[in-house]
Amino acid sequence: MTDTPKFTSLKVQDPHTKNRNAAEKRFRSYGIIALAIGGLFLAALTFTILKSGLPAFTQYVMKLDVTLSQEQFDDAESQLLKTAVYRDIFVDNFAAQLDAQGVDVAYDAAALERMLGKVGGDIRAHYRENPNDIGVPTTFQLQLSSRVEGYFRGRVTRDTLVDSRFLEKADLDVVDVLRDAGLMTGRFNWAFLTGTDSGVDNPGGAGIGASVIGSFFMMLVVLFLSLPIGVAASIYLEEFAPKNRFTDLVEVNISNLAAVPSIVFGILGLSVFIQFMHLPQSAPLVGGLVLTLMTLPTIIISTRASLKSVPPSIRDAALGIGASKMQSVFHHVLPLAMPGILTGTIIGLAQALGETAPLLLIGMVGFVAREFPDGVAAGFLDPNSAMPAQIYTWAARADVGFYEKAWGGIIVLLVFLLLMNAIAIFLRKKFERRW
Amino acid sequence: MTDYKISAKDVQVYYGDNHAIKDVNVDIEDKTVTAFIGPSGCGKSTFLRCLNRMNDTIDICRVQGDILLDGEDIYDPAVDPVQLRAKVGMVFQKPNPFPKSIYDNVAYGPKIHGLARTKAELDEIVEKSLRKAALWTEAKDRLHSPGTGLSGGQQQRLCIARAIATSPEVLLMDEPCSALDPIATAQVEELIDELRQSYSVVIVTHSMQQAARVSQKTAFFHLGNLVEFGETDKIFTNPEDPRTESYISGRIG
Structure with missing residues (x-):
């Protein structure tokens, strides 16, 4: 007896071919899934890095015009507590600027210090390094304290803030007013790129x-x-x-x-x-x-x-x-x-x-x-x-x-x-x- | 001094423990084409590579016996293989131009051997070599385009031009036409015939017809032995050894 070859249509897949095709299809989908998971992780990573890292490139400052006359400078330099004199000059200028802009807010020198740190030293240092600015109106951009910066970024809120010698709830009202008046703003933090490391208590001043x-x-x-x-x-x-x-x-x-x-x-x-x-x-x-x-x-x-x-x-x-x-x-x-x-x-x-x-x-x-x-x-x-x-x-x-x-x-x-x-x-x- | 350009005496080649070439004695004349034929793995390419010490690059390869070029033993410790290879040029099975321009391909040898003092001299050598390799008319307008952009046959002729640019005395060719089509093969064969005017040419080939067409002397290798060596006409029409006869009539190999 001879086997007559059975006619098989090429249009119908035999079980073996079907299996092979299914295996290939499965393998391809594994590859696509792997790629998708990889892409997802990459996207998540990029998003997290950007979200957490981009704030480091902005800095919140208070802009203030200060005019210091030669007499004031000489007077301050002759005092024993020099930075305290500069702080007072700063407070005077601050008050003058608020009056000029018609901003009405209650504050005291201690609140300013909580928001800005000890500004007297910064101002003195500026004038000693740039004696030409004496007698001319100069715009200072004074860096805000870490907690106020946190308030701008949403890290610190009135609910979470506990009154302390670093910051009080009432200070935030002052901050709101100053921000609306355009005196407190954010700017690109060049100091982060050009600066050096700072002390453990001054994250704002740290640069890479x-x-x-x-x-x-x-x-x-x-x-x-x-x-x-x-x-x-x-x-x-x-x-x-x-x-x-x-x-x-x-x-x-x-x-x-x-x-x-x-x-x-x-x-x-x-x-x-x-x-x-x-x-x-x-x-x-x-x-x-x-x-x-x-x-x-x-x-x-x-x-x-x-x-x-x-x-x-x-x-x-x-x-x-x-x-x-x-x-x-x-x-x-x-x-x-x-x-x-x-x-x-x-x-x-x-x-x-x-x-x-x-x-x-x-x-x-x-x-x-x-x-x-x-x-x-x-x-x-x-x-x-x-x-x-x-x-x-x-x-x-x-x-x-x-x-x-x-x-x-x-x-x-x-x-x-x-x-x-x-x-x-x-x-x-x-x-x-x-x- | 012998009359022969190259004479090999009792040459043995070992690859590790494998005795690849056994007791080969062969004399190659000047201005003659000598063909090495034989089945694959018979040692003809190995023996060819002994003639310019290309086997030195293979660590496990050892060569014994004497190979004399103009009466001097090329395996003498005082011989620098680099100097030898300038005298005994080589063309390989697969066209292997450098990935540089046609001009640079040909000029490379003369440059490293200091054959040209000026740019004009170098230009002359390049032109002469390309003319001899029958590539000048095709290449003269594209000397500075890449050599690898040529067709297979042109590439092989470029490799021949490169080999003869250093003015060798002997030209070794290892199956130079095996990667070429019949037309390119015919061109290369014609070229080999012309090169015979100036050089001693040794060619390894798988094609017996090619050996018969281009060579004056033929050596038949089998299993590492040189079975028969003589005039090409005689080998092909009236071989002495039965193995030669079986091979050329297609019964072995």
Whole structure:
């Protein structure tokens, strides 16, 4: 008996095909779900960061025109309690301005101090630094206290406020009137970008500028050490080194080093660079050295991968016409591997830029960043912090005002990271062989 | 001095423990095309790569025996393989132009060997090499466009131009036409015939017809042995060894 083949229409799917198609459909939907979840998290993260961090970029101030005559200045400087005299001058000017604008509100000097802090010192400092302003009407923008700022942001309300020597409920009525009169307003907080860290009781004055400079000098060290060392090591290992047990061992250990927790590099930096070599504590130079150690494996691994991806036929072609090994590497292999090397390096640098733990161990904590370095050498050697360590320090402080500074710092850090990634993409496109 | 350009005596090649080339003796004449034929894996490409020490780049490869170029042992410790490769050029199976312009591809060899002192001299070498490789008419208007933008056959002729730009004495070709269509193949074969005027050419090929068309001498390799070596006409019409006869008549290989 012979089996006559049964006619099957191509238009009807057999069970096996049906199963395969269903499996593929399921797999695709898993992928889409995964993407959607990832996108959701990203959106939530971005929203939270922006919501919590953007307030750090505005600052609430009281604008006030003050006129100080030369006699008043001389008189104040001759007194024993100089700032008290300046405070009185300020209060007089404040009253005059309210009268001029027709604003009627009850207040006393103590309430002003609760809202603005001790303004006498600020005013005195201004006139001592700018003697030309004496006798001329000058507009002061005086920063409001942390609690009043909290009131503007909705963090402090009449219901939650407990009367204390810092702020009383009645003061909020004054604040409302002054705000409606345009005397108290918000403005872009340049001081956050250009300032230094402040004391634990003054979140309003805290700025990330000094730590940005600290991070910058650190990244210079990392770039100028890890790029040449990393690329040279990879070229040697990939192109010149004999393949034996020793180079195998080196290779395995480089991969292992890439997985070592960064805090281990911090301890290493502390014991080797600071305790043994006596390099200065909290210096961006030391931070850079530690981060170089951490970045090297990343750079070596990505450089070797991009060297490996250059087709061997290019090496053969160069050797075949009598180029030396080194000529073939430097004239042909390296240019082709360049986009990959640069991308790997910048990703390594970006990783180093966001690293916190090792910096804390070598003393680059946030409160060290109290002033800008004076010159390039000081930039490397003077105690400073770095952006992530500064953020960590702020986040750990008790005053809620620092909380939004921490988020604002994260925004600044992310802007730098995005910038570096953009540079990486630009370089890759520029060096990519388009044929 | 011998009369031969290259003479190999008792050459053995090992890849690790694998004895890839066994007792090969072959003499290659100047201004002659010598073809190496044989089934895949018979060692003909390996042996070709011994002639300019390209096998040095393979760690596990060991070469024993003598290979003399103009009577000098090329495996002598005093010989610098880089200098040797300038004399013994190589064209590979797959066209592998550098991802640079046509001009730079050809000029690279003369540049690194210091063959041209001025830009004019370099231009001349580039033109001469491209003319010899029969690529000048097609390439002269696009010298500065990328070499990888050429067609496969043009790319292979570019690689030949690149190889002859360094004025080698011997040109080794490892299946130069295997990636080309019949028309490009014909062009390259014609070129090989012309190159014979100036160089000693050694060509590895899978195509027996090609060997018969272009070569004067043919060597037949089988399982790492050189089975037969002689005049091409004789090998193809009246082989001495039964294995050669089976191969060229298509019974093995």
